[in-house]
Amino acid sequence: MFCAVGFRRFSKAAALGTGLLLFRVMTGLLLASHGMQMVSHNMGGEGLDGGVQEFGDDGFRGGVLTALAAGGGQVVGGLLFELGALPYLVAASAEPGGAHRSTTRC
Structure with a gap:
């Protein structure tokens, strides 16, 4: 087996932990940036006026x-999720109106 000098083999548990950490950080940043787009003009968002219009529509x-x-809620929830604090509560608040898009109006 080839083993380069200076590299250690990681255990499966360490690799899994590292992967979950990267997933949590990326998901938290994605959620927080989506919230920032809704309330400000940062990152290509339409700002608060665009958010009000979207919810009104x-x-x-x-x-x-x-x-x-x-x-x-998305900004705070994303940052809390990234830190690993209250993951189930954060996941519940991630998209408060997520189910409304699939319903039809009568």
């Missing part, structure tokens, strides 16, 4: 408060 009431709650 989907049939939600509340305007600015709804957009701020959704965007703020």
Whole structure:
């Protein structure tokens, strides 16, 4: 077996832990950046006005408060998920209106 000098073999547990850490960090950053797009013009977002318009088009009431709650929840939730804090609660708040897109209006 070839073994280069300076490289150690990692155990399966260490490799799995490293992979899960990378997954958690990338998912948290993705969720937080999506929330930032909803409430600001950073990263190509339409800002708070775009978030209000999107929720209004989907049939939600509340305007600015709804957009701020959704965007703020995604930013805070993404950062908490990245840190590994409260993962189940964060996952539940990740997309508060996620199921509304599949429903039809009568």
